[in-house]
Each structure stands twice: as C-alpha cells, then as structure tokens.
Amino acid sequence: MKVTLAMKPAAKWFIPIEAESIVPKNFLSGTDLRVWRGNRELRLDEVFSVSVEGDADRAEDVEVVLSGDTFRLKRVGEYLDAGKITVLGGIGMHCGNFMSGGTIEIHGNADGWLGREMAGGTIVCRGDAADYCASGYRGGRKGMKGGTVEVFGRAGDFLAESLAGGTVIVHGDAGDMTGAEMRGGTLVVHGDCSRPAANMKDGSCYVYGTARGMIPTFKKIGTVQHDGRTLIRFSGDLANRGKGNLFVKGYEYLD
Template identity: 40%
Template sequence: MQTITLGIKEKVFEGVARVPVELDGVTPDALCGKSADEIKELKVWWGNRQEKLGDLFDVGVEGSAEKPDDVKIVCKGDFASVKRVGEGMKAGEIIVESDVGMHCGAMMSGGRILVKGNAGCWAGREMRGGELIIEGDADDYLGAAYRGEMTGMTGGRIVVKGSAGDYVGYLCSGGEIVIEGAVGILAGLGMKGGRIVIGGDAEAPGGEMTGGTLVVKGKVVDMLPSFRFEGEEEVEGVKLKKYAGDLAMGKKAKGVLYAP
C-alpha cells in the first residue's frame, strides 16, 4: 500500500486571481511506485504556466505499491481551486479532505474518489466506471457530457450526500447517480440510459430523455407535460407515480420517470 499526500502550498493562493491548478495526470495509475522526489518533478498546469508539482504541493509518500489499485492519494488543504482531480483515473483511491474544484473524477474509468466537502461543476463528467462519493454538495453538470459531446456518463456510480446543481446526468447513458438532497433544473436532460435517483426536489426533470430511469422522491416543480402517467409503483420503499417519456422525442421516448 502506497499512500501519497499532496498538501497544497500557500503559494497557490497568492495574488488576487486565484489561478486554478490542474491536476489531470496526477492519478494513482501515474504515481504508482514513484518516490516523493519523482512525484515532485511531475509537471502540472497552473494557469498558462507549467510548474513542478513539488513547487505547488508538499508531497509525502509512505509505503510502496506494485499496482495502482494499492495507491491512495490524500489531498490536504483547500482544493476548491484545484481542477481535474482524478481525471481519467483507472484504479486506486483519491481522498480530498476539503472542497474540490471543477472536473473532479471526469472521464474516470475505475477506482474511487472521496470528496469530503463540496465538488465544483462537471464532477464525474463523462465517467466510464469507478465510484465518486461527494459528502457535500455537487455543482452543475454532475456526470454530464461536455460541451458538444453526444454522451455523458456511461458507467460507474456517483453518490452525493448533499444537493446538486443543474443538468445532473446530462446525456447520461449508463451507470448510477444517487443524490440525497435536491437538484436544480433539468436533471437527466437527454438521458439515454442508466439510473438517477434524487432524494429531494427537482425542477423539470427528464426533458428529452429517451431511456434510463429517473427517480425523484421529493417534490417536482414544473413537471413537463410530455410525460404519460402509467400507474403507481413502490420504488425503494416510497410510493411514486410512474411516467413514460419524454414523448416530445417521438418514437425514441423509452425513458421512465418516477415522481410523487
């Protein structure tokens, strides 16, 4: 087991701009078996400059690992302006002890990320597999497709203990998103597959959905008129109404929406 700690240095917060650091490429796969000195030499983008990881973070390494599965990266300090944490990771574990910036766990295909605070926009964007757990709130575009893409999350699991922003699971085609709190507008927009469960309220959920299952346990604000009532069912211990839709999509409409 190899445990790597990244403690963010004060230097990153200097100046008015609070330029974000981008940690793509700093994953258990990439760091497996590397010494602290080797890790410090890795290059990361800080705004429009490439810096050594060691110049922006205090790096500590305990133990060693043969394979990425046995690597744990612990992020200490305020990571709210650190982007792309765990982007593209395939195995191992990342623990962020604070809030985290945008694109956390984007395109990850395996392993586990635990965020103890809130996550910025695009968390779990285009996720392929693995597990992303956010103990605080998630911002907009959780598990969504990026600008212009045809498909968002395709696999894996995202759990949010708090609430989430707008466009949860936009163009999602697989995997599972569970949000214990409320969400903003258009959760499951254009979803084609997979499962989204929302514990709290949701506004206009399921627009343009053609597949998958969307469960809203709280109140639905602005229920879209293009869903057809199909009867009542019990889902995870809650009695809900079942709807088929989004009928605005014509013959392709094979989505299922559960709402109170």
C-alpha cells in the same frame, strides 16, 4: 502507498490549477509530476507539500490524499482507472473526468463537471456537487456511460445530463434540468428537483421528493412501489419520442 498532497498557499491563489497528473498510477514512478497554474507549468512540489508513506507496485494500492485549499484544483483524477483519491476539503472542476475505475472520495463540495463522461469506478461526494455533475461534454451525444456517482449533499443544474449508463444518486435536492436528455442509466434524487428528465430518450429517473415545473409531455402510467415508497410512474419524453421512465413522489406543472 499513501501520497499526501497538502496545498501550499500561493500569491495568485485565484488562478486555477490543472492537475490531471494527479492519478494514483502516476505515483508508482515517483512524485516528479507537473501541474499547470494558468499558462505556467509547475512542479508538483511547487504547489503541494508532498509526502509519501509506504510503497506499491500497482495503482490499486495507491491512495492519494489531497488537503488544503483544493477547490481551485481542476481535473484531479482524470482518466482514473485504479486506486483511490481522497479529497479532505472541496475539489475543483472536472474531478474524475473520463474515469473508468477506482474511487474518488470528496469530503467537501465538488465544483462543476464532477465525473464528466465517466465510464466506470465510484465517486462519493460528501458535500454538494455543482452544475453538470455526472454529465456529458459540449456537443457530445453521450454523457456518463458507467460507474457510480453518489452525492450526499445537493446537486446543481444539469445533473446527469445525457446520462447513458451507470448510476447517479443524490441524497439532497437537485437543480434545474435534472437528467436532461437521459438516454440510459439510473438517476435517483432523494429530494426535490426541477424539470426532471426533460427530453429523455431512455433510462430511469427517480425523484423521491417533488418534481417542480414538470415537463408536460410525459404520460402518466400509474403508481408503483419502489424501496418502500409509492411513486407515480410517467413515460416519456413524448416530445422526443422517448421511452424513458420517470418516477416521482409528487409533481407540479407550470400551468
């Protein structure tokens, strides 16, 4: 089954819409779903032109395709456990929160908190991801616990903050405090980033470019070969009695 949701133009286009009901399994029983624009509850078809092709018995066989100006659409794919969501443009905050299975593919950019606290499944973002991609929640002690997030563009600040499990790959550069508070999992940044793995406890962080503002409390262990690259291996963060691994191609201290 393929459900296409085309965003309608709205007068108050700037008020964000929360649409955690947009997960494949909900469409197994029809399209009578509700979303919220600010404090107003709206029917799905008040916000989208809805069309359904084919049918399905299980969420795995459902694909939801979002088109139009969806960059203010929040919480799409929250608690996703099966099926696929394809976003043709950009997507708003908290896409794929808490997801445990299934796939989200975003052709444009993703706003903040993409895949926050996710436990499984796959997110692919063809554009850039804003701050807190694959991160944890305020006050929480564990961020993402499993699954994969792959961003082909750049990532913002606090990428994979408190990462506890799973894999995060960013093909472009990442921002400041990349992998802060990591306690597990694997983070790979193909480009440059700033202050990677600050306060890390455990896990592995790879920076194929340059680590700017390198944290001074990582201990240099030596060089390793990784995927055809020569990387410098550090262990830390000593300030946090950490036992994590940080691999960088190059690094600069703020000395």
